[in-house]
Amino acid sequence: MISVTLAEIARIAGVGRAAVSNWRRRYANFPPPVGGTDTSPQFALEHVEEWLRRENKLKTAVNPLDRLWPEYESLGDRDLTGALVARVGLALSGSAALAITDDLPVLDHHATELLDRSLRLAESEGGARTFDLLLDRWLRTHVRQVAVTPQPLAELMVTVAMAVSSAAPPIVQDPACGTGALLLAAGRRLRDAGHRFELWGQDDDPVLVALSAARLAMQGLTENGPGSAVLTTGDTLRAPARHGTAVDMVICNPPSNERDWGHAELATDARWVYGQPPRTEPELAWVQHAVSALAPGGVAVLVLPPAVAARRAGRRIRAALVRAGVLQALIALPPGAAPPYGVGLHIWVLRPEGAPAPADDPSPGVTLVDATHAYPAAEGGEIDWASVTQQAVNAVLGKVPQGCVSLPAVELLDDLVDLTPARHIPSSTTATLVDLRRSWGRFDRHMQSLQDAAGALSALAPSDDADPTRLITVAELEQAGALDILSGQTLPEAVVRRGQRRTGDALVLTGPPLPGGPDLWLPATVIEQGVRDGTLTVTASQDIIVSTLARSFDVWVESEAPTVLGPQLLALRVNPEVLDPWFLSGCLRAPANVRRAGTHASTTSRIDVRRLRVPRFSLEEQRRYGEIQRMLCAFERDLLGLQMAGSELGRSLGDLLAAGRMARD
Incomplete structure (x- = not known):
């Protein structure tokens, strides 16, 4: 039996979910749940479709693709469903044998029949559209378990790597490839530029490796073109594929905050040239792995949590990377660039020891870039990726634009070795005369509104009506x-x-x-x-x-x-x-x-x-009370606004006092 949620019923019927909730409440003959929970019930698909036709609730013909996904979910297994989506993509691309290993779940009769039906449906709906829909639904279903590098960030990382690299990299590696977003971005860039290349990827999740292979194959980046791909399943830190073979570019968004990454068993690993990573610093293990894989003149670009630049446990390794000239640049991104969206991630740009510095950069050291404000707040606030890219590329080429600073190693090698860009890039936050007068204007407006609202509300008094309402x-x-x-x-x-x-x-x-x-x-x-x-x-x-x-x-x-x-x-x-x-x-x-x-x-x-x-109450009486509620909300809003404006004024005046710039107007 195939079960569907309320959202899937809405999709099949071509209506919003609220409409389905109303049907369920108002029609006694609506199919009862067959599973799920009270907040997320599930219904038998065949019973739902029968009810929709009987009640004439289908606005349009059922989209075959919308009908297909519930059958995938009915398999009830994350790995089996993901493997099936990957097999669809590989079969549609003509690369059915690629990345299909013994580690993947074996398809049972139902899954095999579903695979055949998906391929037949793709003949009429389009192969790319069918695969993209299945992949998107799978990723959305497992969004908490599978982190995907957004396309703008992937393209930024490839652009920075290409700017630093002295030549087109014939071998590009992602040692934690996940669903292949970074390899996909690199392959497209190199193919569009007319270069020949190899893409190497590894991940410990065989389903993600298969999905990476399917995505690359659907874009023609695996065979019969200027590029080829080699994808491997395995734990990169414990058992790196092709260990000892140097690559020209490493781009990676490694897993973070993992404590079981092999700290004890890898204690004497030859990759820890700059110090054995503490158990709480798995990201620095990935950094050293990436550097160890580079050929002379190669470049590694990794996206890491901001804490890696400042945590005390990693200060010795950070100091060694800076002292050796391996860390070339660190770019602070705006919040919202990638999961987790609540923090601003960092991009680390690394080169092996002895790599030549950019021709425009006469001084060795580390370039720090603060791009955390790279979005036009007045125009709506989406990250301005073009500005971030331009700022980052100029910085790694030694041009040091606004919001960047190039520091010699000696200035960073203190007790903390805190590489957070915001701590080193000067910024003027002291209030100007215009800022101060604007703050006083907001304070006065809230004060006046608060007085008006208070005057109206203070005229109200309890009613003497003794009858119960x-x-x-x-x-x-x-x-x-x-x-x-x-x-x-x-x-x-x-x-x-x-x-x-x-x-x-x-x-x-x-x-x-x-x-x-x-x-x-x-x-x-x-x-x-x-x-x-x-x-x-x-x-x-x-x-x-x-x-x-x-x-x-x-x-x-x-x-x-x-x-x-x-x-x-x-x-x-x-x-x-x-x-x-x-x-x-x-x-x-x-x-x-x-x-x-x-x-x-x-x-x-x-x-x-x-x-x-x-x-x-009558509607007329409701509206009278509603007006009072409007005044009460305005009173509370202005009271809060007055508090915020007063706090802002206090901070601005404190800054002026501390800077010795206090004077009478």
């Missing part, structure tokens, strides 16, 4: 059709971005918005696709958003639609002819109401929104 629960309002409750969904972390948004992109919320914190957002194209297939919950204007965790419970009326909601949030979409959203939001967030609706069955207590109660 009749109440109705949110659950009863939902049953009456006065509102719909839309649950937030798990977000596709691989495409969530951080920073200021561009026009047209949508804010992402995983809880109540934090004042002054960086925005999370999704590109408009992802939003459109998520709405179509029901995998995202996107708000509309005047929706009421509820954060359901008790420790962060909050209710507010949507004013920045569309917003994408995470799994701890709900959207209440009201019928404006029955309910006023501002009135309803004020009632829902009342402390006494919240105490009655709380659940404390576990350490993560939640608020059951359906148990919250609302007075039974």
Whole structure:
């Protein structure tokens, strides 16, 4: 039996997930769940399709590709499903034997039949489209287990490596190739430039190796062209493939924070020229492995967590790399460049000892690049990859543009050997006269608004009406059709971005918005696709958003639609002819109401929104109370704004005082 989720039913029916939730609630004959959980139920596909046809709910003919993926998921095994996707790509590319090893799961009868059906479907839907859809769905399903290097970062790393390399590298290696994003970027660049090349990849996950082979084969980078690929399954640190054979370029996004990487058994390994990596520093093991694999004149480019540049445990190895001239450059990227999106990763550029320095760089040392602000905040905030690339390439060529500094080794070899670029690149943060006057202007505006709101609210007083007000629960309002409750969904972390948004992109919320914190957002194209297939919950204007965790419970009326909601949030979409959203939001967030609706069955207590109660008022009376709620929200907003503006003023005046630049205007 093939089972499907609510999102997959929405995709098959060509509607949003909210519509499927409404069908399930309003139609008594909707198929019952056959598995899953209360929050993510699963339904029998054949029963769902039968119900959709009987109720005339299919807007368009079922897309064969949408019908295909649930059958893959029905296999119920991450490795078997991934191996099947890889076999589809390899078969479509004519490289069916490539990377198919004994380590891969053996296809049973059902999987073999599904493979044959996928290949037949590709004849009508297109091979590339079929493989890309299957790979995308597999990666999205296992996004927490499989880290993928985004294409812009992969292209940046290849561009930097090519700029440093003195000639076209005939052999490119990725010792932790994963799904092959870096090898793919390198192969495309070298092929487009007309070079002959070899791509070497290794990973300890045979499924990822097979998927890498399939991606390279689908792009024609494995055989019958200017390039070839050799992919190997195995633990690179413990058993490196082709050990002793030098390569011209290493590009790698190695796994981080792994404690079981072979620290004890590799204690005397010859690769640790610059010191044995501590058990807590696996990234420095990868760095030394990459350097040991380079031929004279080669280059290694690795993306690493920012802590590797500063952790005390690795300071001796960092010092040895700097002293030997192996570390050529360190580039700090903006947050959001790659998973984990909450931190700004670093790119390390390394060359073997004795490699020639760029002709434009007369002084030996390390070039530090701070590209953490390489996005135009005023224009929306997506990372400006062209600016990052230009800044990084100029820096590694010795031109030292703005935001960069080239330091001799002696200036870095202190007790900490902290290579974090922001600690060495000077920046002026002292407030200017314009900054100071702008801060005072914000403070005055919030102060005036706060006084106006306080004057209006202070005129209110308790009513003398002794008659008890009749109440109705949110659950009863939902049953009456006065509102719909839309649950937030798990977000596709691989495409969530951080920073200021561009026009047209949508804010992402995983809880109540934090004042002054960086925005999370999704590109408009992802939003459109998520709405179509029901995998995202996107708000509309005047929706009421509820954060359901008790420790962060909050209710507010949507004013920045569309917003994408995470799994701890709900959207209440009201019928404006029955309910006023501002009135309803004020009632829902009342402390006494919240105490009655709380659940404390576990350490993560939640608020059951359906148990919250609302007075039974006419629409006219609701709107009167709604206006009061608007004033109360404005009061709270201005109070918070006044606090933030005052804190900013305090910091600016403190900076001026410390710099000795305080004077009377």
